Each structure stands twice: as C-alpha cells, then as structure tokens.
Amino acid sequence: MKKSWMRVIAGTAIAGGIGGASVVGASALNAAEAPKVSAGEALQEVFAKVEGTVQEVELSLEDNRFYEVEVESTSREYEFMIDADSGEFLQQAPDEEASAGDELNRPVDASNYAEYAMIEKKVDTDSLTYHLATDNPGNRILFLVNENGEKQFKTIFLKHAQELEIIDLDNGKQVYQGNI
Structure with a gap:
C-alpha cells in the first residue's frame, strides 16, 4: 500500500516552543481524518526528550497514522515517530552520523x-x-x-x-x- 503523507508544519520550532511555524494543508483534513493529537502536541512530546530546531513534521494518513518529526540539536539530528491518535512514541532514532563517543545527551x-x-x-x-x-x-x-x-x-x-x-x-x- 502506498503511503500518503501531508506536510503539517513548515518553519522553525526551537527548544520547546513553536516560533514562526505555519500550518500547511490543515484544511485538507476532514473531521473523520483529523488525528486526535495535533502537530503541536506531538512537538511537545518531542521537546520533552530533546531540544533543537524542527526540520520537518509530516503526518502519515494511512492506517498506521503517525507524525514523523525531524529535529536537529546542537550535536545530532533525530527522527521521531509519534502516534497521531494516542501521542505515544513509536520510535526514536538518532542520526547515524552522530559520533558514538559524543558526550552530549549522556x-x-x-x-x-x-x-x-x-x-x-x-x-x-x-x-x-x-x-x-x-x-x-x-x-x-x-x-x-x-x-x-x-x-x-x-x-x-x-x-x-x-x-x-x-x-x-x-x-x-x-x-x-x-x-x-
């Protein structure tokens, strides 16, 4: 099954707040398709785990609906997957290029x-x-x-x-x- 994505936020969110972010394509969702968790709530969950700048937030509109959030911190990039209906973390993956000996976040x-x-x-x-x-x-x-x-x-x-x-x-x- 082909995945369908909707870019939800384009802009910048820094250190737990959304500054200058804009919602894109929100009107394309009808009430039945709308996730129970907003993109802002998904970002709050992410910022409870890591600080940084949001690079991208995408919403999957298929059966396994989730937000994919990319965050760049001072030391590495992260990709988070957050359930769009429960707000629970499904996956957290640091960028593979991050140094294993990096002292940050340890x-x-x-x-x-x-x-x-x-x-x-x-x-x-x-x-x-x-x-x-x-x-x-x-x-x-x-x-x-x-x-x-x-x-x-x-x-x-x-x-x-x-x-x-x-x-x-x-x-x-x-x-x-x-x-x-």
Missing part, C-alpha cells in the same frame, strides 16, 4: 560544574543522573534523568551572568531562577 559527573551545589540544594537528585545537552562558552543545559530514562528536570546555566534556571518537566513549573 550521563556526566556534574559535581565540578559551578551550578551543581544549587541544583543539589533545590532538587532531590538521589535517583537521578545528570545528562549534558549543551555546553558552550555562553551556557550549559543539563537534564536530570530518572532510572527509566525519562527527563525530570532541565537546568539552564548562563555562565557569564552566573544565572541558573531549574524547570520541573513533569509539571512545567520553574523550581528556581536566580544567581548562584
């Missing part, structure tokens, strides 16, 4: 980081591991991940300003924002 010993003491003070990290998402001269982004591989907290440390923000990803609330 557990790290964060005890030498300037923001470590404040994170430990504000968050119970006993069953969490630190995963580095971004580390450049301007900022460092860490995810605190539970034993099931689920991101629980996101930290953003602005190095020059010595400012830290901690976000609880379960409820989307800010745990801390201030100087360290």
Whole structure:
C-alpha cells in the first residue's frame, strides 16, 4: 500500500516552543481524518526528550497514522515517530552520523560544574543522573534523568551572568531562577 503523507508544519520550532511555524494543508483534513493529537502536541512530546530546531513534521494518513518529526540539536539530528491518535512514541532514532563517543545527551559527573551545589540544594537528585545537552562558552543545559530514562528536570546555566534556571518537566513549573 502506498503511503500518503501531508506536510503539517513548515518553519522553525526551537527548544520547546513553536516560533514562526505555519500550518500547511490543515484544511485538507476532514473531521473523520483529523488525528486526535495535533502537530503541536506531538512537538511537545518531542521537546520533552530533546531540544533543537524542527526540520520537518509530516503526518502519515494511512492506517498506521503517525507524525514523523525531524529535529536537529546542537550535536545530532533525530527522527521521531509519534502516534497521531494516542501521542505515544513509536520510535526514536538518532542520526547515524552522530559520533558514538559524543558526550552530549549522556550521563556526566556534574559535581565540578559551578551550578551543581544549587541544583543539589533545590532538587532531590538521589535517583537521578545528570545528562549534558549543551555546553558552550555562553551556557550549559543539563537534564536530570530518572532510572527509566525519562527527563525530570532541565537546568539552564548562563555562565557569564552566573544565572541558573531549574524547570520541573513533569509539571512545567520553574523550581528556581536566580544567581548562584
């Protein structure tokens, strides 16, 4: 059976928000064909797992309806498949060209980081591991991940300003924002 695709979003979405994105072809779907999960909701699921720039979002209109979302992070490209009716992840595949030795998105010993003491003070990290998402001269982004591989907290440390923000990803609330 030939697959039918509809390009749902063309534009850019960065770090958990949709900025400048436009919906293309949405009027082509009638109520019976429309997925229960919107493209925006699919993107929210993706951004709970990885930060980056959305390269493409496509909706399969065949029996196995799903969104295919391509995201480019600072270290690699990802392809996600998300069920268009339940919102569940069907598949996550990092770009094969990504380096196997890449430190990003892997557990790290964060005890030498300037923001470590404040994170430990504000968050119970006993069953969490630190995963580095971004580390450049301007900022460092860490995810605190539970034993099931689920991101629980996101930290953003602005190095020059010595400012830290901690976000609880379960409820989307800010745990801390201030100087360290």
